[in-house]
Amino acid sequence: MENSEYGKYGVGVAVSIVLLSMVCMGKKKKKKAEKLGVAVQVGAEAGFAVRNAQYKGLVIAPYVGITTVASLFQKSCEWYSGQLLFLTRKLINKDVITAKDGSKLEQLYLADNRSRKTYAQVYNGVCIFAAGLVEFGHDIDTRVAIFAEPQEKCQIALQGCFRQAITVVILDASLSEENLVHCLNETQVSTLICDSKQLNKLTAISSSLKTIRKVIYFEDDLGYRATTNMCDSSESNKDWKLSSFDEVERLGREAQVSARCPIRVMITHGNLVAAAAAINTVIPRLQINDVYMAYLPLTRISELIIQLAMVSSCCPIAYGSPSTLMDTSSKIMIGTKGDVSVFKPTIMAAVPAIIDHVRQGVLQKVEEEGSKKHFDIACKHRLAAIQGSWFGSWGLEKWFWDFERARAILGGKIRFMLCAEAPLSEDCRRFINICLGAPIGQVYGSTETCGAVAFNVQWGDSNVSRVRLPLPCCYIKLVSWEEGGYTISEKPMPRGEVVVGGLGVTMGYFNDDMETRKVYKVDEGGMHWFYTGDIGQFHADGCLEIIGRKEDIVKLQDGDKAMSKSYPKKKKFSVKSNLNLKFD
Incomplete structure (x- = not known):
């Protein structure tokens, strides 16, 4: 009898354990799908357009009345004058080593201590440089080019030019001599701002440059100064005026001048300010305690927009470079620290090469x-937690493998990563979500749309083709493409070419009216619309999914049409290689 009673209890306990396990292993009950995008009536060609459901209209700027980047920067500095803006590291020493293959490699010894500048200090430097640039002799009706690796002086020089309404051409520091000559001659730049180490490259091509008359270089912390005849290698360029950045600052005095010169992809202040305001709305809990790690060149329109968003949100910007980013980076001397170990950023851009480097380091350690x-067990538990399962865990996986060691590679405090380039691979996204414990904000856009069209926070979601809801600075419209068989009348989801309109859409291509007419249209209300060439479809919740590109449609022998490439892998629409700006 007693055994029978115990048997009943035993069965009861067993059933309870089974039921508890089923509950634990089950996923959390999903909430009703939230409406993220809503249909909206817009002008121009007929189509199915969607706007961000959280905003009744397009966001224009972070602050009321702001229409230019110069005014955005000034207002931010007035509001946050005593707050921290820039973080940098001083160069203590540098050396050149010879690799096994015989190539020369520069290594840097950077200070562990961080140099700090407040908004007020940076703004003062911008005003001084702006005045000094005119005093130096730059003709404000001509263009300035910035050709340097990422650093605080690039942003100061850029803002200084904006204050004088000077057109700026931003060039990638890795450009070859041939491409550099082409860019400078095509844009007819009269003043070049560059790193001191770029002067040798400039000297080599001086005879090929037609319009350069003045050169301003950034001195390094070791006190490097160029000689006055460094750029005098050709008879035609002996009138070049050479000066350091510090010397130009010393020439600073107040002046009020305005100019307006259009070039290539014409981007207005209004475009940049609206895009920065839109990015501000999607970075979660952006605050004064955050630190943004800036290591990408301003030639990437997305990087420029993100930095402007940081400036307007009182978020400090730490400057580094890809070659000094981590302790194991190529230019960091053995035994010294990389940029992320010193600055400990909370927000940074997710670039495949950097993430792959971190990932390989973790896997090698494992x-x-x-x-x-x-490690695999810990990853499984963390992934389950990310996907919403009660069976997952946050913290208990430390019993198997401590992910803090992976986070430490990027400073240990990363809480959000932004990817504004081509989508990261699934492996990269999984690694960031699981090992770094951070969501990824994937921005969909191009130079023609000021880098900001749609935004998708990828947190355990493997569908990279869903670019989700429009950013609040623009509308997304699908226009029927009858030839390809994609129409807005299709059920259950309208499909067609993705067309973007709003405050972030640029004016077109300078001196290329034919190309501009192909992809830009202006509606009856004056709004610009850009035809991306992407084929998309809207889901019931208002989110956009990219399913192909017009250029990838091929005609089969039987008359049907098919994709020449496999989809729905997201493909970014075309981006001009060099950022050229026009300011109004």
Whole structure:
């Protein structure tokens, strides 16, 4: 009899354990799908347009009355005058080593201590440089080019030019001599601002440059100064005026001048300010305690927009470079620290090459420890938590493998990563979500749309083709493409070419009216619309999914049409290689 009673209790306990396990392993009940995008009536060609459901209209600027980047920067500095804006590291020493293949490699010894500048200090420097640039002799009716690696002086020089309404051409520091000559001659730049180490390259091509008359270079912390005859290698360029950045600052005095010169992809202040305001709305809990790690060149329109968003949100910007980013980066001397270890950023851009480097370092560490089995178990638990399962865990996986060691590679405090380039691979996204414990904000856009069209926070979501809801600075419209068989009347989801309109859409291509007419249209209300060439479809919740590109449609022998490439892998629409700006 007693055994029978115990048997009943035993069955009861067993059933309870089974039911509890089923509950624990089940996923959380999903909430009703939230409406993220709503249909909206817009002008121009008929189509199915969607706007961000959280905003009744397009966001124009972070602050009321702001129409230019110069005014945005000034207002931000007035509001946050005593707050921290720039973080930098001083160069202590540098050396050149010879690699096994015989190539020369520069290594840097950067200080562990951080140099700080407040909004007020940076603004003062911008005003001084702006005045000094005119005093130096730059004709404000001509263009300035910035050709340097990422650093605080680039942003100061850029803002200084904006204050004088000077057109700026931003060039990638890795450009070859041939491409540099082409860019400078095509844009007819009269003043070049560059790193001191770029002067040798400039000297080599001086005879080929037609319009350069003045050169301003950034001195390094070791006190490098160029000689007055460095750029005098050709008879035609002996009238070049050479000066350091510090010397130009010393020439500073107040002046009020305005100019307006259009070039290539013509981007207005209004475009940049609206795009920055839109990015501000999607970065979660952006605050004074955050630090943004800036290591990408301003030639990337997305990087310029993100930095402007940081400036207007009182978020400090730490400057580094890809070659000094981590402790193991190529230019960091052995035993010294990389940029992220010193600055400990909370927000940074997710670039495939950097993430792959971190990922390989973690996997190598796992292999060396012989802890792959434990690592896989920890990843499984963390992934389950990300996907909303009660069976997942946040913290308990430390019993198997501590992900803080992976986070430490990027400073240990990363809470959000932005990817504004081509989508990261699924492996990269999974690595960021699981090992770094951070969501990824994928921005969909191009130079023609000021880098900001749609935004998707990828947190355990493997569908990269869904670019989700429009950013609040623009409308997204699908226009029927009858030839390809994609129409807005299709059920259950309208499909067609993705067309973007709003405050972030640029004016067109300078001196290329034919190309501008192909992809830009202006409606009866004066709004610009850009035809991306992407084929998309809207889901019931208002989110956009990219399913192909017009250029990838091929005609089959039987008359049907098909994609020449496999989709729905998201493909970014075309981006001009060099950012050229026009300011109004």
